[in-house]
Amino acid sequence: xxxxxxxxxxxxxxxxxxxxxxxxxxxxxxxxxxxxxxxxxxxxxxxxxxxxxxxxxxxxxxxxxxxxxxxxxxxxxxxxxxxxxxxxxxxxxxxxxxxxxxxxxxxxxxxxxxxxxxxxxxxxxxxxxxxxxxxxxxxxxxxxxxxxxxxxxxxxxxxxxxxxxxxxxxxxxxxxxxxxxxxxxxxxxxxxxxxxxxxxxxxxxxxxxxxxxxxxxxxxxxxxxxxxxxxxxxxxxxxxxxxxxxxxxxxxxxxxxxxxxxxxxxxxxxxxxxxxxxxxxxxxxxxxxxxxxxxxxxxxxxxxxxxxxxxxxxxxxxxxxxxxxxxxxxxxxxxxxxxxxxxxxxxxxxxxxxxxxx
Numbered sequence: 001x002x003x004x005x006x007x008x009x010x011x012x013x014x015x016x017x018x019x020x021x022x023x024x025x026x027x028x029x030x031x032x033x034x035x036x037x038x039x040x041x042x043x044x045x046x047x048x049x050x051x052x053x054x055x056x057x058x059x060x061x062x063x064x065x066x067x068x069x070x071x072x073x074x075x076x077x078x079x080x081x082x083x084x085x086x087x088x089x090x091x092x093x094x095x096x097x098x099x100x101x102x103x104x105x106x107x108x109x110x111x112x113x114x115x116x117x118x119x120x121x122x123x124x125x126x127x128x129x130x131x132x133x134x135x136x137x138x139x140x141x142x143x144x145x146x147x148x149x150x151x152x153x154x155x156x157x158x159x160x161x162x163x164x165x166x167x168x169x170x171x172x173x174x175x176x177x178x179x180x181x182x183x184x185x186x187x188x189x190x191x192x193x194x195x196x197x198x199x200x201x202x203x204x205x206x207x208x209x210x211x212x213x214x215x216x217x218x219x220x221x222x223x224x225x226x227x228x229x230x231x232x233x234x235x236x237x238x239x240x241x242x243x244x245x246x247x248x249x250x251x252x253x254x255x256x257x258x259x260x261x262x263x264x265x266x267x268x269x270x271x272x273x274x275x276x277x278x279x280x281x282x283x284x285x286x287x288x289x290x291x292x293x294x295x296x297x298x299x300x301x302x303x304x305x306x307x308x309x310x311x312x313x314x315x316x317x318x319x320x321x322x323x324x325x326x327x328x329x330x331x332x333x334x335x336x337x338x339x340x341x342x343x344x345x346x347x348x349x350x351x352x353x354x355x356x357x358x
Contacts, residue, residue: 032064034141037133038148040109045126048118049158049219052095054111055131055151059143062106067138070100071112077127077155080117089119091155092129118158122215122250124347129153156253160217161261161297165231166352167243169210179236181243182276183212184284186228194228196284211348215250218295227297228286233268234275241268244355245288247297255347262300264288265355 040056057069073079073094080093095113103110112131133149169179185198198214216222233241243266249259266287276282290300 032142033061034144035062035064036060036144036146037069037136038146039131039133039151041151042148043152043154045154045156046116047156047158048091048116049217050116052113052115054113055153057101057110057112057133059103059108060146062108063103064105064142065138065140066103066105067136067143068100068102069110069133069143070135070137072099072132072134073129074132075128075130075153077129077153078119089121090117091119091127092116114153116155118217118219120215120217122160122162122213123157124254126157126253127155129155157250158217158219159249159251160215160219161295162213162215162248162250162255163229163297164211164213164246164348164351165243166211166246166348166355167241169236169238169241177236177238179210179238179241180234181212181241182230182232182234183214183245184230184232185214186230186286187222188225188227194226194286196230220295222292222295224293225291226289227292228289230284231266231287232276232284233270233273234277235273237270239270241270242266243268244352246351246355247300248351249296260354261297262288262290263354264300 037057037059040058044055046053077091078089080090081098083090093115095115101110101112114129129152131151131153133145136143136145163183163185165181165183167179167181169177182199184196186194187197189195229245231243231245245262245264247260247262249256249261251259274283274285276284288301291298293299
């Protein structure tokens with residue numbers, strides 16, 4: 001009898017065990033565990049001419065609910081939304097919403113798209129775009145932002161060719177005299193005639209500078225053809241005006257000193273002045289011819305000096321109308337920024353030393 005009672009008691013205990021185990025299991029009403037969200041990387045480097053790039057945000061598990069991720073963008077690079085794009089250069093824009101992205105339940109990643117723009121300005125130092133995950137809006141608060149909440153994009157200037165015109169604004173008595181010169185770029189028009197197409201602007205008063213620089217990025221994809229430069233003495237009273245021209249490649253974020261394309265110098269007298277902007281049909285002279293091959297400026301007129309226009313057999317005059325010229329034949333060359341001449345004092349000093357203008 002006692003043995004039967006023990007068996008019955010054991011059976012009762014075994015029968016009750018599933019109930020006990022069930023009571024210790026997870027309640028179906030418990031909320032799902034939280035998911036953490038972060039950037040896939042913390043830092044990266046791009047060039048200004050790389051177009052649109054997507055940057056990935058990842059979750060450590062499928063999103064347990066729909067949510068909105070808010071983000072902030074800071075840094076030294078210029079956002080299109082921070083300027084008047086018709087008048088000022090910019091470096092990038094966000095494709096889509098500027099500050100938030102919607103992520104659906106079950107998703108494991110999302111993308112923020114950045115479109116990069118070539119601004120025609122040579123920045124010797126990398127600029128930055130910093131994207132920070134700021135906040136999450138969801139119904140059940142099941143998403144958290146992890147420690148990898150910030151992405152830094154180092155924006156490096158694209159490759160291209162820098163051309164600089166420097167001069168010495170000192171008269172024979174050693175007195176500084178304001179002088180203005182113009183660097184003018186010629187290209188062939190539809191009739192295959194060389195025509196002035198670019199006179200880079202400089203916003204500072206001419207009396208405050210003795211240089212003009214222009215950067216032509218490779219994104220322009222110049223046709224392989226003949227081109228030319230004019231170096232025009234526009235304003236001033238310095239006789240025997242010493243000037244120099246320097247051209248160098250900017251590649252992989254730095255000046256390529258081994259790819260110095262051209263160094264030349266010359267002297268203009270006051271009789272060579274050409275106040276072309278004051279004339280309805282101004283006349284320029286070509287100071288140097290060259291070619292562009294695969295975006296490389298090459299085969300400059302071989303003489304190592306530039307002779308004054310009146311004495312040179314290498315120059316020829318050409319008249320044109322201001323209303324129809326100094327406009328750009330290619331779409332990429334429209335709406336150029338006014339502030340195109342941006343170069344460090346250190347780089348200028350190096351170039352002036354090479355040109356013996358120190």
